[in-house]
């Protein structure tokens with residue numbers, strides 16, 4: 001939480017493009033050419049492959065990076081079990097899945113000295129981490145940097161959605177920064193450390209995390225939209241190589257099949273001097289999303305707002321989609337313009353990064369979230385319904401908020417800590433109370 005971290009974040013350089021075969025070296029000559037694993041890697045470095053897909057997966061889905069590092073990752077002491085804090089992992093069996101609509105206020109402020117890892121709190125999820133299916137929804141609230149400790153998640157990739165405060169992410173492949181309105185992705189198994197960019201002595205950094213146990217997030221196909229639109233591949237930014245040459249005890253925390261394991265290395269494992277490959281962290285600015293919508297009538301389904309999708313083995317049926325409700329114009333004629341009433345076979349968790357959301361007049365607040373599970377009836381609250389049914393339909397710019405959704409094919413089971421939380425809004429159902437009958441036969 002230092003001026004230094006802020007300056008570092010401001011000066012960061014990136015490589016651009018989604019899914020590219022990127023390469024980068026922090027020291028000229030560190031990257032071998034023409035082969036991955038020369039008899040002796042340049043500059044006395046160790047060569048190591050990090051796989052994010054099976055060796056044999058189709059080229060389109062194959063992910064791996066080659067890392068050239070000061071010490072091989074294999075040189076480490078044994079891991080021992082650490083407490084899991086408020087982190088939980090699928091299968092979520094501590095409580096039964098609940099068909100009720102649930103909504104939460106933001107997490108309470110954490111105790112002083114809570115870093116990103118200690119500040120992770122699991123709301124719920126689905127699937128089974130050991131089967132590499134499903135996802136978990138976590139929130140974080142942190143007021144301290146991770147110092148002399150790094151985290152890696154063997155269970156899945158982490159899509160981090162900051163809501164308050166910027167983050168400096170020091171990863172094995174280099175540095176990224178992400179603030180509210182941006183998202184960062186840390187691939188499965190990549191070690192990283194989080195420093196806070198804002199809020200010295202003030203409000204904690206907060207946000208949401210989708211832990212995706214399934215196939216890595218990909219850009220959705222565009223179908224009839226054509227070759228352009230939604231999130232553009234060129235707007236995704238990967239880090240350039242940057243390494244720590246630190247010979248000091250560093251705690252490495254590994255989340256493995258739901259439990260945290262810890263080992264203290266005698267050096268920092270963020271010691272990758274050069275790398276190339278496709279298994280890379282990235283950031284994306286949601287404000288760059290090219291929003292496509294109806295220019296005639298009717299409210300399109302929110303799949304049109306998909307930023308990233310984790311496909312499952314059934315085409316069109318995502319393990320999880322990451323969807324953004326970004327500023328846009330509404331022009332539909334003779335149309336109820338806010339989200340419609342609906343019951344969805346998919347399960348929807350929604351969060352709010354700033355402002356308000358057009359289906360909810362109040363109660364859905366930045367840092368809070370709502371869960372509308374499989375087949376649960378939801379949509380505009382009473383106030384929104386009344387207002388939108390009577391509104392004059394001139395072109396209208398929705399630009400007072402940024403909301404998102406994690407939408408998944410499997411029902412989401414809330415953790416007991418989420419279902420019983422102080423910040424769970426009791427009486428959420430009331431927002432649909434008093435919807436009058438208007439039927440006249």
Ligand SMILES: O=C(O)Cc1cc(O)ccc1O
Pocket residue numbers: 299300301302338339340342344348359372378379405
């Ligand atoms: O429930 C929600 O607010 C998310 C949502 C938005 C929308 O525009 C249409 C369907 C939908 O589930």
Ligand SMILES: [Fe+2]
Pocket residue numbers: 342344348372378379
């Ligand atoms: Fe919905």
